[in-house]
Amino acid sequence: MKKKEKVKNLVIVESPSKATTIEKYLGNDFDVEASVGHICDLSTSGKGRLGVDVDNDFKTTYTISKEKKEIVKMLKDKVKNSENVLLATDPDREGEAIAYHLANTLGLNINDNNRVVFHEITKPEVTKSIVSPRQIDMKMVDSQETRRILDRIIGFKLSALLNSKIKSKSAGRVQSVALKIIVDREREIEKFVSKEYWTVSADFSKDEKDFSAELSKIDGQKPQIENKQQADEILAGCQNNSFEVVDVNTEVKHKKAKLAYTTSTLQQEAVSKLNMSAKKTMNVAQKLYEGINIGSTTTGLITYMRSDSTRLSDVFISSCKNYIVNKYGEKYVGSYQQKISKNAQDAHEAIRVTDINNEPAKIKQYLSNDEYRLYKLIYQRTLAALMADCLYNSTQINLQCGKYLFTSTGRVLLFDGYLKVYDDYDEDKVLPMLVVNEKLSPKHVEAKQHFTEPPARYSEARLIKAMEENGIGRPSTYATIIDTIVKREYVKLQKASETSKTKVFVPTSQGILTNDKLQEFFSDIINVKYTADMETTLDEIAEGKKNKVSSLHQFYDKFSELLSYAKDNMEKLQPVKTGQICPQCGSELVIKKGKYGEFIACSNYPDCTYHQNIDDQQENQQDYGTCPQCSSKLVMKTGRYGKFIACSNYPSCTYIQKKEKTQAVDTGKICPQCGSHLVERVSRYGTKFVGCSNYPKCRYIEGSSKKTATARKKKNNE
Secondary structure, eight states: OOOOOOOEEEEEESOHHHHHHHHHHHOTTEEEEEOOSOSEEEOSOSGGGOSEETTTTTEEOEEEOGGGHHHHHHHHHHHHTEEEEEEOOOSSHHHHHHHHHHHHHHTOOTTSSOBOOOSBOSHHHHHHHTTOOBOOOHHHHHHHHHHHHHHHHIIIIIHHHHHHHHOOOOOOTTHHHHHHHHHHHHHHHHHOOOOEEEEEEEEEEETTEEEEEEEEEETTBOOOOOSHHHHHHHHHHHTTOOEEEEEEEEEEEEEOOOOOBOHHHHHHHHHHHHOOOHHHHHHHHHHHHHOEEOSSOEEOOBBOSOOOOOOOOHHHHHHHHHHHHHHHOGGGBOOOOOOOOTTOOOSSOOBOBSOTTSOHHHHGGGSOHHHHHHHHHHHHHHHHHTBOOEEEEEEEEEEEETTEEEEEEEEEEEEOGGGGTOOOOOOOBOOOOOOTTOEEOOSEEEEEEEEOOOOOOOBHHHHHHHHHHTTOSOGGGHHHHHHHHHHTTSEEEEESSSSOOOEEEEEOHHHHHHHHHHHHHHTTTSSHHHHHHHHHHHHHHHTTSSOHHHHHHHHHHHHHHHHHHHHHHSOOOOOEEEEEEOTTTOOEEEEEEETTEEEEEETTTTTOOOEEEGGGTTGGGSOOOBOTTTOOBEEEEEETTEEEEEETTTTTOOOBOOOOOOOOEEEEEEOTTTOOEEEEEEOTTSOEEEEETTTTTOOOBTTOOHHHHHHHHHHHHO
C-alpha cells in the first residue's frame, strides 16, 4: 500500500465558521480545522475534585472532555499527514492557552514557531500573518492558567461551603464582587432619605424668540432653596421688577468624537442604544469577526471583539482618511489619539470595521437584523472617531434682578464634523441677540418643588462601566459574570419604572444573604480592591514580572485560613417551618431548597420521604377527606398532567381519586366532516376545545391545522 504523502499545511483555529473563511483565503495547500474552543479542562477527579494539587505547587491535571474526544482524534490524524502545523487560536490569553494545550495533546513542540494570530479575518491580514509564526507565549499561558486555578479553587471550595451552609448555588472570585456592588447599591437606596428642594426660573421673549433662565446665585452664592417659604420669598423679590443683562459670553467650542470601541464601551452602548444584552452583543460580534458572506466574498467585518485598547493601526487610519476626503471633503478629516489606560493590555487594536468601504447600507442584505444593527453601530463609531470635531457657538447670558442672578445658556451648531455620521448632539437652544445693560421684563417667574432621588440601580450598561472603572474582571468576562449572577438567582433584571424601557438589577433575598455571608467571612478577598489587584497580578504574570506559583501561594495561604474559620463558624441556615404536620409520620413540615427551587418536605428526612410542591401548601389546608383504601389523609398533588387528589401515604398506598367526567356542552354547530353536533369538551390537560360529538368515529377538532384535519379525515374514512 502506497504511503500517503504529506502535502498539507494544517492550520487549527477555534471556530468552525472561522475555519471555513480562512481556508478560502489560504488555498489548496492549507487544511484549516477547528478545535471548537478548549479541548481540555482541569480534571474534576482526585483530591477535592479540583484538578489542582495545592500541596505540590499547584500542579495541574487536565482531561479531554467527552464531547472533544472525536475532535482530538480527527486533529491527531490530520497532524500525522501534515508537513507543517500552525496554531491560529484567538489572539488573547485564552487563545494562547488553547494553543498550548493543542500542542501538548497533538505532540507538537512548544518551542517551535507554530503560533499564528489573526487580529482580523480578512484576506490581507490572514495571508500576511500566516508567514510570520512565533513561539507560544508561555507567560500568557501561565497568566491564563493562574486565573483558571484561582477560579477553580474559589468556585469549588467556596461554592461547596455556601451550598452546605446557606444553600447558595455558587460563589466566584469576580461574580461575588459584582454581586457586592449591586447589593451595596441596594443598601444605599434603602438608607436614602429624600430631601425637598426648589428651583426658580424666569421666562422671557424677545424678537419672537422665547427663552428661560434659571436662578444660579443669590448674593453671589449658589442657591439652597429648601422649602416653599424660601421660594415664595424669591418670587416676591422678582415680582414686578425688571431683569438687567449683566453679562453676555459667546465662544466657539469644540466637541471631539468618542474613540473607537473597546469591549466594555461596545457592550455599554449596545445595551443602551440597541437594547442588546452584553451576552448577545458578544455572540453577534463573534459572527461579524469570524466572517460573513457578502456576495462575492466571505470576510470578517470587524476586528477581534475582545479588546481593552483604543488603538487603531496606521494603515487603517490612512485608508479611512482617504474615504472621508472622497465622501465628505478634506475639512471633515480629523486626528486620532488613543487613550492610554493603566489596565489596558493593548494586545491588539480597538474594535473597528475591517474595511471602511463596507458601508452598512451596502451589505445590509447579507446580515441578520441583529448583525446589521451592531455592525452599523461599530461602523459609525469607527468612522466618527477619525472625523473632525464639531464646532458650535456657546452663549451664556446672565441677568440680574436685585440680589438674584439668573443664567441662560444656548448653543448653535457651526460645523457638524463627525456628527455627519454619528448622532451625539442635543437640539440647538437658540438665544436672541442681547446686549449688556439691556433690561427685560419676564413673562412670568415660577418656582418648582423637587425631591432628591436615591442613587439609581445598576443597569447592565452601568454595571459593566462600574466593573471596568474598578478594574474588576476583564472585558471578555463581563457578559459571563452578569449571566451567572442572574442564572444563580442572586439578582433579577426588572424595569426601572413602569414607563422605563431600561432594566436594572435588583438583588434577591438569596443574593443578599450570599453577599452578607461572604462579607462576614471573606471580606479580605471578596472586595473590589483585592479583585482589582489580582487582575494586576495576572497582567504582571503575562508580562513576566511575577511568578505564577508564588502568586498562587500568596492567595491560597490567605484563602485557606479564611475558609477553615468559616467552616467552623458560619451558622447553618435552618429550614423554615410551615407550622404543618407531616401526614405520614407526624413530624413538622419545613420549606427546603432543591435543584428546581423551594418545596415542602418532612423535617424527619431521610427517615420520612414525604414532600409536596410548595404551590400545593394552601390547597392542602383544605379537607379532601380520607383515603378509602388505607384511611390516611387525602392531599392535593401536582403530576405530569396537572393537579390531582391522592393518598398522602404514597408509595405505601397508591390510591388516586378519579376526576368526575365533565359533560360535553352542545355548541349548536354542525361538524363539517360528518354532520354530527359539535360539543365543547375539556382535555386531560384542563384546556377547553370544540370537537365532534361522534368521537372516536369522527376526530374533527375546531381550529386544528389543515394538515392535522386531513390526517384525521383520512383516519375517519378508514
